Structure formats: structure tokens, C-alpha cells
Amino acid sequence: MARQRRNRRRLSLEDALDRLAALTERVREDVEARRAFSCEGCDARCCRVGANAMLVTRLETEALLERVATDPALEEHREAIAERVSSTAARLYDEEGPELPTYDCPFLGEDLRCLVHGRGQPLGCVTFMPVRDEFCDHREDEFVEAFEELMAIQAEWLGFEEREGELLPIAVQEAAAE
């Protein structure tokens, strides 16, 4: 049997980020249409220590870095974000154990809104929302489907499959240092 030729053409990071952004917005539209109630007035506990243990993949990490570097609206927040990423990552390095540690997300603004809502927001965040009366959770089906699409885009960019994620502050800290 003839051996299949491997396609070695890789997707550029720029194209991979554009495709991830399109996926993110499609998923957002899909899940937002089924939101049970508004997040308005909530103390964003899903983004904070005690509840938040968000993991991100390598491509999602690049999307966060791109958003922070290119969005003029985030200019005044860049220093504070970098400080929060650094201090939170330092704490999480010490706390890593069998249980995933929780943390205040470095991208949570002082007004308790996500600073990276839109392009760059991780898929796990996009699919976490009020799902029924007084109850918030991941929209599991939408997340699983979107994650597989993310994996396909990321594999085209990296040239190999990498399914594991990393705690967001550690991922951002390490990618920013590269």
C-alpha cells in the first residue's frame, strides 16, 4: 500500500488566531442564545479564587497575549495584568498538587468584568454561563465540540497534537517569557 504523504504545510500563528477568533464568536452566539439569566450584578465568582481553575491551551494562550498586546482599550491595564499574571503564577507554582488550585483570574477587571471578553477569551470561559435558575456551569456539549475544533486548528499551527492545557496564569507567564 502506498504510504500517505504527510502534509507538512503549517498554519501561521496569525491565521490560527483568526480561525480561533471566528470559532470563539460562533460558539458565543450559540451559547448566548440559551443563557438562562444575565450575569449583570454578579460578583463574578466563576472567575475568582474558590471557583476558578480555568485551563488554557497553547493557542488560547497566544490569543490572550495577542489581545493584550494589540487592543488599545487594554493599554492602561497592561501593567496591572502583567503583575497579576506574575504574582498569581508564582503562587500557583507553589500550590500545584493533586487538586487543581483556584485563582483570581488576572484578566478580571476592577469592575468584575472580563477584560478580554471577545477575541482572546478562552473557550472554557465563553461556554461557562447561567444554565438554569440560579445555577451556572459549562455548556458541556458546546464546549466539547468547540474544543475539538480548537484542537484541529492548533494542530495545524503546531504541526502536532497537544491536548493538555495549563492553568491560565502559568500558561500566560511562560508564553510571555518565551
Ligand code: SF4
Ligand atoms: S478570562 Fe475572563 S471570563 Fe475567563 S476567567 Fe478570566 S476574567 Fe473570567
Ligand code: SF4
Ligand atoms: S456565569 Fe454565573 S457566576 Fe459567572 S459571572 Fe455569570 S452569573 Fe456570575
